[in-house]
Amino acid sequence: MAQIRTFDRRRLIFQQDDPCPGLFIVGEGLVKVYNLAAGGKEHVLHLVEPGGTFAEVAAIGGFDCPASAEAMEPTICALLPLEPFKRVLAEDHGLCLGLLTGMAKWVRHFVGLMEDIVLRDALGRVAHYLLDTSGGRSDQIALPAMKKDLASHLNLTSETLSRTLRRLTESDLIDLLDGRHIRIKDAEGLRSVADGMFPES
């Protein structure tokens, strides 16, 4: 029922205000979902990794795409077109319930991002992002994308992100392993920075 779609690196998948083509599920690669301001500034709403979906909200709500999407790496997606999706949705109550709770979780995550941007300063945002991304699982974090895109996600410039990571390193809260990997040295301390404390050193 679904189609397979492949996209080269830097390929635009859809643009803001395009009619919604359906529900995408990422199989491989990385997709950046973002908005553009009049002046050209970009805000990265969501970085979608394999297993994630995008364009669900527009597909369900029946309106045009509220953002643009671009493949950041060679990417393979399954696309479930709008009509069959709506048909299945109208029949399958279990699916409907599942989507509802999935959407609720997604909204909550999104409210969290908004809170970060509005209520935390740069240091707090980065600290909170690192804790969230590590998931408490491991103290080893692989950044999902280029730093400039992470910075945009957190509504920072890449310069500020760079300086902020340096500050956290100098306070012995994290280690910068290489450009793409970070180790959390002091999760406790990082948590207090995320909650507005000033790092000691």
Next chain:
Amino acid sequence: MAQIRTFDRRRLIFQQDDPCPGLFIVGEGLVKVYNLAAGGKEHVLHLVEPGGTFAEVAAIGGFDCPASAEAMEPTICALLPLEPFKRVLAEDHGLCLGLLTGMAKWVRHFVGLMEDIVLRDALGRVAHYLLDTSGGRSDQIALPAMKKDLASHLNLTSETLSRTLRRLTESDLIDLLDGRHIRIKDAEGLRSVADGMFPES
């Protein structure tokens, strides 16, 4: 099946991290849904007028309240407690579909707010808010709440909101009728300010 609940002015309805009591529907009054930062700064997520609902997301997703809610005026709500709500939801496919599209619209509105906060400056945010609130219907706008709460919703201070409204007035784009009412004089011009143009005068 639902209970009626009344709240005095300034009465806290629930706090962030409380277990979700269920789905609220406002009958009369005004409810402020907001988050607090560590340092005490407040962000108004949503101002709920009669006919609106709140706490839906937590009720559906089954997690704790992601924000706090306070009655801004004497307020009457219907509260549909969690258990009966879940029971109905599990049985009624039509309701489930309705909630799903309602939630999608809400997410979209919310993405719009995020876009505003991240991609527009103070002038653009206020101009866009005024256009959105008028709905193109009438050129007469009744502000739903105190200016300091509107300012917080747009991630501004009340001082900046005040100055911004003055600038728009001096550019002949709006008229300040009284503390609670604004008339749009030049919707065209306001739109271009919202899209990043500098007001002429």
Next chain:
DNA sequence: CCGCCGCCTTGATCTGGATCAAATCCCCGT
């Protein structure tokens, strides 16, 4: 292996909006 181009870091400066500080205004209860 080399060269190039784009990302990342670091430093210097600038600025929009926050913060601090007064007046006023306005609503509401007495």
Next chain:
DNA sequence: ACGGGGATTTGATCCAGATCAAGGCGGCGG
């Protein structure tokens, strides 16, 4: 009407983070 307390306006100053400006560092194609 009167008084009081919070809301709003207005002015002066401050500051976190943006912007501007160089280097430095990879990674990839040839």
